[in-house]
Amino acid sequence: MQRLDVETKSKHYEILVDQDFLDLVPAIRGLDKDFSSYHVVSDDNVTPLYQREILDALAGFGKPVHGVTFPHGEKNKNLSTMEAIYQALIENGADRKSLIVALGGGVAGDMAGYAAATYMRGIAYIQIPTTLLSQVDSSIGGKTGIDFNGYKNIIGAFHQPELVYINTATLKTLPRGEFTSGMAEIIKHAMIKDAAYFDFLELERERVQALDHEVLTSMILRSCEIKSQVVSEDETEKGNRALLNFGHTAGHAIERLMDFRMLHGECVSIGMVAAARLSAAEGGFPPAEAERLVRLLEAYGLPLAVPDLSAESVYEELFHDKKTMGNTLTFALCRRIGDSYLSKGTLTKAQILEALDQVMERER
Numbered sequence: 001m002q003r004l005d006v007e008t009k010s011k012h013y014e015i016l017v018d019q020d021f022l023d024l025v026p027a028i029r030g031l032d033k034d035f036s037s038y039h040v041v042s043d044d045n046v047t048p049l050y051q052r053e054i055l056d057a058l059a060g061f062g063k064p065v066h067g068v069t070f071p072h073g074e075k076n077k078n079l080s081t082m083e084a085i086y087q088a089l090i091e092n093g094a095d096r097k098s099l100i101v102a103l104g105g106g107v108a109g110d111m112a113g114y115a116a117a118t119y120m121r122g123i124a125y126i127q128i129p130t131t132l133l134s135q136v137d138s139s140i141g142g143k144t145g146i147d148f149n150g151y152k153n154i155i156g157a158f159h160q161p162e163l164v165y166i167n168t169a170t171l172k173t174l175p176r177g178e179f180t181s182g183m184a185e186i187i188k189h190a191m192i193k194d195a196a197y198f199d200f201l202e203l204e205r206e207r208v209q210a211l212d213h214e215v216l217t218s219m220i221l222r223s224c225e226i227k228s229q230v231v232s233e234d235e236t237e238k239g240n241r242a243l244l245n246f247g248h249t250a251g252h253a254i255e256r257l258m259d260f261r262m263l264h265g266e267c268v269s270i271g272m273v274a275a276a277r278l279s280a281a282e283g284g285f286p287p288a289e290a291e292r293l294v295r296l297l298e299a300y301g302l303p304l305a306v307p308d309l310s311a312e313s314v315y316e317e318l319f320h321d322k323k324t325m326g327n328t329l330t331f332a333l334c335r336r337i338g339d340s341y342l343s344k345g346t347l348t349k350a351q352i353l354e355a356l357d358q359v360m361e362r363e364r
């Protein structure tokens with residue numbers, strides 16, 4: 001098992017990376033908290049795969065254990081699913097000393113985390129991420145929340161977990177497209193912080209895609225390190241945490257405009273291509289490096305452009321981004337691969353439209 005620390009202002013916790021669930025109970029025991037009951041929240045794909053094993057393991061604590069299942073998918077990351085989760089917590093007698101267990105992908109993590117942030121004004125939770133995306137990104141850092149009227153993560157709270165327990169064996173059941181979606185966040189980590197990691201992702205692509213255990217584990221660990229470092233320095237996104245939003249400004253807009261028919265990572269991939277174009281327009285990001293990004297995304301099977309949207313429609317959506325203050329758009333951009341910065345209000349509408357045009361399939 002491998003361990004990493006996350007040290008934010010509000011909480012210190014560990015990320016454990018293992019190949020099974022055998023150390024989960026000892027890890028929870030190690031938190032040294034006397035939880036009164038356990039509530040495992042997962043979607044209807046993950047429940048039949050992993051919920052029973054987790055419930056059985058937690059039953060060893062001798063306290064009530066409950067499973068809560070919600071319908072899978074981004075379309076269900078909303079208030080009505082939250083209502084059902086709150087209802088289940090009440091019916092199952094969750095109290096202030098209960099532990100919520102977020103089991104599944106980023107959707108389960110964001111919603112179970114938000115339930116933990118708000119139920120009885122905040123209770124403890126842990127993350128057991130089972131998608132590549134959630135293992136390297138969403139389970140770490142305490143951003144929790146839901147979409148509302150299609151606006152991405154527009155309601156939410158920062159609430160750090162007590163523990164992140166990653167069992168890489170769960171990736172064996174993950175559909176291929178979901179694995180690919182997770183690769184977008186991993187490439188994002190390399191783009192914003194680590195050129196050598198970008199080289200690694202280029203060099204080791206075949207072994208990554210073959211789920212080679214050694215390469216996969218090193219990759220997950222490196223991404224967890226990058227994410228936890230950024231989060232530890234700026235827990236509540238007062239500044240540089242927004243670098244983790246590289247590709248998300250346009251990505252979230254596309255996700256909404258496509259009515260969530262595309263996966264988060266796919267939209268982030270297209271958003272990163274747009275961000276690379278903007279980086280070139282503003283900061284002189286070298287065209288050869290933009291090309292390397294495009295080739296890497298393509299090699300991992302990620303999309304580079306979006307069908308059936310107009311640059312204008314995406315541009316209008318950008319103003320709903322959480323980094324937008326008043327009318328000032330903020331973008332996470334790159335000077336070079338591995339070297340990122342925040343650009344606040346300096347790009348013109350024409351520059352942004354031109355970059356967006358290049359990721360519109362019809363207009364290419």
Ligand SMILES: NC(=O)c1ccc[n+]([C@@H]2O[C@H](COP(=O)([O-])OP(=O)(O)OC[C@H]3O[C@@H](n4cnc5c(N)ncnc54)[C@H](O)[C@@H]3O)[C@@H](O)[C@H]2O)c1
Nearest residue numbers: 045072105106107108130131133137138143170173174264
């Ligand atoms: N909080 C954050 O910091 C953060 C970071 C990145 C993304 N996100 C959010 O995460 C969400 C995307 O997460 P995701 O890509 O994990 O999506 P997801 O949670 O919808 O999971 C993807 C699909 O895989 C299934 N699944 C999960 N684990 C499985 C497994 N081991 N085997 C088989 N099927 C499995 C799920 O049922 C689902 O259908 C988005 O809502 C995004 O906004 C949040």
Ligand SMILES: O=C(O)C(=O)C[C@@H](O)[C@H](O)[C@H](O)COP(=O)(O)O
Nearest residue numbers: 137141143152153241244245248322
């Ligand atoms: O943890 C962060 O900070 C991120 O930006 C990680 C992103 O991958 C993630 O999609 C996050 O949920 C986006 O945050 P938002 O504040 O733009 O909704």
Ligand SMILES: [Zn+2]
Nearest residue numbers: 185248264268
């Ligand atoms: Zn993301």
